[in-house]
Amino acid sequence: MSETKLEVTNLVRRFKDVAALDDFSIKIEKGEFVSLLGPSGCGKTTALRIIAGLDRQNSGNVFISGTEISAVPANKRNMGMVFQQYSLFPNLNTEENIAFGLSVRGVESKKRTSRARELLELVGLQNLGHRFPHQLSGGQQQRVALARAIAFEPEILLLDEPLSALDAQVRVQIREEIRRIQIEYGITTLFVTHDQEEAMAISDRVAVMNSGRLEQIDKPHNLYSKPESPFVASFVGTANRLPGKISSGNSVRVLKQELSISRFASTFKNGDEVQAYVRPESIRIASRSKEKVSHGLVAIKSFLGPTTILGVKSDGLPLIHIHADSKELRKYEVGDEVSFVIDAEEIMVSPL
């Protein structure tokens, strides 16, 4: 049976009249890697800081392995944290930085050094133990920060957008390293990011936040294919928002097609005008002669290597994005006429 490592219940945090967290709850299993994903200002960093003990909630509780720690100060919570900004201590060299947590816990010098060296090797910086932070690149500094955060074997590892200051290539490299180390050590990890690709790539589960609340927490694939709210549908991945009309029972008429509704069916009546969310890869090019086919003119073509995105302008509709294999879309250029159909078993709708 899985064991709950971190549980947060009904957290509320207000800054003057603004609620940064509004009844936020989450449960994380032991050894799990969960990402808090959301737009800027959604409260994800506030939640992380409250869990770390660096900020205080107005109400709500934080539990570690079933023990409430809401009143425990940050330095007694035994959590490791990697910050967004470079946070290595400038007066200490790499090895001393990694050993800092052990040193303040009174671990003897020999053990500290051996643990610091082991972790330096783990993050691939075994030759840079005597360098000072200003002598390291941004990526190297965040690797050392990661090593420092896990040196004292924390209960939970907290990562507050640790990759946002790095360039794209290093970012991918370090996120893979974070995941490798997390799996190797089995550390329960909470990772804050606003980059959905990052969250989807390395998480066991992703928690999407909006306006201080948890919108949905699920495996990356489920989050993408079965979003439970319009916000999740449009925030995770991209979605074409098309006008639709509830036709009968569980179906909606979008463009010229009748499609099954995946969620919220009970809240609609026949004839209701709705907004349908259709993924760009769920629209495919079709033969002009077929029935129920829609038509438009290619307004934008974005080549992304293996895949291409077409922006298609159709009468009275917002720009429709079609995402498909580059080979399939190669022949279309801006200004060409294109015919397309929605190819999805179910689609999500929301009120207009």
Next chain:
Amino acid sequence: MEVSVNTFTGKRILFFTTAIYFALIFIPLISATEYTFKTSVKGSYSWNNYRWVFEQSEFTHYVLRSFWIAGLSVIVSLLILIPLQTWLAISQSKWRSFVEVVSLFPLIIPVVAFAIGAQVAMPLFVQDSVLELPFLYAMLSLPYTYRAIDIGLSAIPIKTLYEASMISGATWPKTILRVILPNTRTAVLASSALGFALCIGEFTLTSLLHWDTFPTWINDVSQDSVLGAITLSVISLLIPIVIIALFAFLLTKGKEKNE
């Protein structure tokens, strides 16, 4: 070319302002020093005044007294300012600007008013002891010591470092000692040097409160021996210069070690 003319004019202005700056500082010093070596015979110089000064038993007594009072003042300053300013910087408190203005009060309030107010406000056991001076000197040097530390704290990402230290398990005092102080060493040393030099030379407040230190002794000496007093003044000017040079040396050593 016009650019080179401008550069030339700029260089000349720079040279003259630098010359005026050094002249204002060093000419009075050099003149006073030369005067202390003069004898009654025109054009002849001797060490007589310095010999006389070092023969006075009070000399060592008052120099040492001023030293320990100034040293204690620096300790009082640092003990108050480092935790206070660190907290203000970390919490990004709205009190920060208020405290900053208050730190300027010693420049605005006349020393007479400050002395009387401070004398009345001090606890009785300190009022009757010379130990009140370190506390008062610490307050008097606030405009300089506060700013020196503030510059140091603003130069590092203090909030992140503090949080990184706390989350690693360090207590508040350990964070101050092992993270904040080492990373603001330059500012703390500069603040200490300024505070020490100011306290060593403080006369008005000490005299108003009827305590005796090196500067008040110089004043006493001047009643009987003007030349002796000038010689002592030159020595008292040299002391802060030596102290600041010593601190500068320590700072350079520290930087070299880090690099």
